[in-house]
Amino acid sequence: MKVLFIGGTGLISTAASKLALQQGVELYLLNRGRREGFVPEGATVLHGDINDRAAMKKLLDGRHFDAVVDWIAFKPEDIERDVELFTEKTDQYILISTVATYQRPPSHYLFDESAPQHNPGWPYAVDKIACEERLLRAYREMGFPATIVRPSHTYGETTIPFAVTSGAHPWTLIDRIRNGKKIIVPGDGTSLWTITHNTDFAKGLVGLLGNSQTLGQAFHITSDEVKTWNQYLAVIGQAAGVKPDAIHMTSECISLFLPEFKGGLFGDVSNSYVVDNRKIKAFVPGYQATTNFERGIRQSLVYFEARPELQTIDEELNARMDKMISSYESFLAGIN
Structure with missing residues (x-):
C-alpha cells in the first residue's frame, strides 16, 4: 500500500509513521525539510510546500496514493487546496480533526460520531468544524474519497x-x-x-488506511481509559x-x-x-488501546x-x- 502523510513528523503522526512502516506500508512524507531528524527510517521524503499549488502539481504529477493523510489541515481553505491537489490522486483522503468540535458544554456526557458539533467559543474548534464541512461537501458533490478521524487529547513520550x-x-x-x-x-x-497514547492512536489510524468502507464517515480513535x-x-x-x-x-x-x-x-x-470509540473497533478488528x-x-x-x-x-x-x-x-x- 502506498500512503502519503502531509506532515508526518509531529507528535501523533510520528507514531503512525513508525507503525505504518512496520506493517509494510510504502510511506511518503511531504514536508518542507525542516525536521529531517524526525523522519523514521524507511520513509521517503517528498520535499515541498503544500501551499505552493503550482509546485505541488508538478511534484504529484504521475503519482497516485492508496491513501493520503493530512495532519496539518486547520482551516477550510486547506481542505479546498487538498481537494484540488488530490482529486484522482488518491483512493482515500483522511482529515485529522478533533473531538473538540463537539457541542460545549455537552448536552449528554457520552459522545459518539453523530454528536452535534458546536463549539463557537474556541476558534480552533470552529475552524476544524469548517474543515469537516468542506470535506464532506466535496464527498457529497464530487465523490472525493473523504474519511474523518477525531482524536481526543493525545500524548507521547x-x-x-x-x-x-x-x-x-x-x-x-x-x-x-x-x-x-x-x-x-x-x-x-x-x-x-x-487521554490517549500516540502509539495507541497509531493502531487505529493505520488500521483505517485503504479501507474503502470508511469513505464519507468519521471515527474516534481514543483510549477506553x-x-x-x-x-x-x-x-x-x-x-x-x-x-x-x-x-x-x-x-x-x-x-x-x-x-x-x-x-x-x-x-x-x-x-x-x-468519547465512545465502539465504531473504530468495528472497522479495525482487534483495535485496543493498551498503554x-x-x-x-x-x-x-x-x-x-x-x-x-x-x-x-x-x-x-x-x-x-x-x-x-x-x-x-x-x-x-x-x-x-
Whole structure:
C-alpha cells in the first residue's frame, strides 16, 4: 500500500509513521525539510510546500496514493487546496480533526460520531468544524474519497499532558511538582477526561488506511481509559515521586490570569464527557488501546530524565502561575 502523510513528523503522526512502516506500508512524507531528524527510517521524503499549488502539481504529477493523510489541515481553505491537489490522486483522503468540535458544554456526557458539533467559543474548534464541512461537501458533490478521524487529547513520550501546563516546555509541570509548587487544576478536578497514547492512536489510524468502507464517515480513535483531572495529576505525581499540591480554580478565574488557556478550558478540558470509540473497533478488528496512563506517563519521565537538555522550564509561565496563585489565595484569605 502506498500512503502519503502531509506532515508526518509531529507528535501523533510520528507514531503512525513508525507503525505504518512496520506493517509494510510504502510511506511518503511531504514536508518542507525542516525536521529531517524526525523522519523514521524507511520513509521517503517528498520535499515541498503544500501551499505552493503550482509546485505541488508538478511534484504529484504521475503519482497516485492508496491513501493520503493530512495532519496539518486547520482551516477550510486547506481542505479546498487538498481537494484540488488530490482529486484522482488518491483512493482515500483522511482529515485529522478533533473531538473538540463537539457541542460545549455537552448536552449528554457520552459522545459518539453523530454528536452535534458546536463549539463557537474556541476558534480552533470552529475552524476544524469548517474543515469537516468542506470535506464532506466535496464527498457529497464530487465523490472525493473523504474519511474523518477525531482524536481526543493525545500524548507521547516527548510530552507530559495536563490541563494547565506549558506545551513548549513540558518539564515545567514536573519541576513544579518536585519543588512543592502548587499545580493549577480547573474546577474541582472531577471532570471526566480521556487521554490517549500516540502509539495507541497509531493502531487505529493505520488500521483505517485503504479501507474503502470508511469513505464519507468519521471515527474516534481514543483510549477506553477515563479519569478525572485529580486522578491524572495523582498519577503524574506518583511517577515523579512527589505528591502534587493541587489548587483548584474555576476556568473563569484561570482565564483572567492566563487568557491564552481560555479557548481550551471552556471549549474542551473543563467539560466532563466520555468519547465512545465502539465504531473504530468495528472497522479495525482487534483495535485496543493498551498503554494506560500510568505506564505512558512513566515512559515520558524516563524519556525526559535521560535527556537533561529537554528539561527546560517555562519561567515566564511559571512566574505568572505563581502570581495568580498568590492573588487567589490572598483573595480567599480576605473573605474570612
